[in-house]
Amino acid sequence: MSKFKQLYKPLLARAKWQAPEETAIEGTEFGHWLLEPDSLSRRFQRYCEHFSVSLIEQFRVDPSQLTDDERSLIGDGDCLVRKVVLKGDGEPWVFARTLIPLSTLTGPERDLEQLGEMPLGFRVFTDRSARRDALMVANVGTKDDPMWARRSRLWINDKPLLVAELFLDAAPVYAKETQSWK
Numbered sequence: 257m258s259k260f261k262q263l264y265k266p267l268l269a270r271a272k273w274q275a276p277e278e279t280a281i282e283g284t285e286f287g288h289w290l291l292e293p294d295s296l297s298r299r300f301q302r303y304c305e306h307f308s309v310s311l312i313e314q315f316r317v318d319p320s321q322l323t324d325d326e327r328s329l330i331g332d333g334d335c336l337v338r339k340v341v342l343k344g345d346g347e348p349w350v351f352a353r354t355l356i357p358l359s360t361l362t363g364p365e366r367d368l369e370q371l372g373e374m375p376l377g378f379r380v381f382t383d384r385s386a387r388r389d390a391l392m393v394a395n396v397g398t399k400d401d402p403m404w405a406r407r408s409r410l411w412i413n414d415k416p417l418l419v420a421e422l423f424l425d426a427a428p429v430y431a432k433e434t435q436s437w438k
């Protein structure tokens with residue numbers, strides 16, 4: 257799993273986030289994926305027989321480990337960092353890094369620290385209060401060979417978490433004709 261950290265963490269770290277309207281992705285096939293407001297995990301499930309999440313690492317950081325941008329979105333408190341790979345039929349589709357403020361890991365949300373290999377989206381989007389905002393996108397590849405990432409803030413019971421997702425080559429996002437199975 258460390259190859260995912262070595263390969264993909266730096267790509268996400270240097271993403272130059274843009275508002276979708278500043279890019280030409282709206283109305284494109286992959287734009288529909290990148291702008292997905294509901295659970296990406298639930299959508300991925302429709303494009304494979306077996307959807308799974310592998311937990312790479314999870315640890316706590318103090319706010320000095322966050323960027324100014326991240327602090328402006330989720331506050332300047334200690335956070336839990338959760339890094340996973342989302343897989344479709346065993347193929348790595350997304351590398352995701354989520355920042356969950358400890359102030360979000362309270363009350364009914366305490367369990368978010370024990371998710372393990374349960375997809376975060378399955379837990380968050382079953383809550384009626386769940387919503388997504390501050391969605392930004394970035395091409396961390398090249399113009400001719402794009403590698404797309406997105407970052408968005410999720411709210412659950414009015415408490416935030418920040419999710420950054422890097423869409424890997426095998427992801428259905430890039431398939432010319434993505435026919436859902438279900």
Ligand SMILES: C=C(O[C@@H]1C=C(C(=O)O)C=C[C@H]1O)C(=O)O
Pocket residue numbers: 294295296297298309338339340342350352353354374375376377378380410419421
């Ligand atoms: C937020 C979602 O959860 C997905 C699963 C994640 C995880 O298990 O850590 C992280 C980011 C997402 O790709 C979603 O399904 O939209």
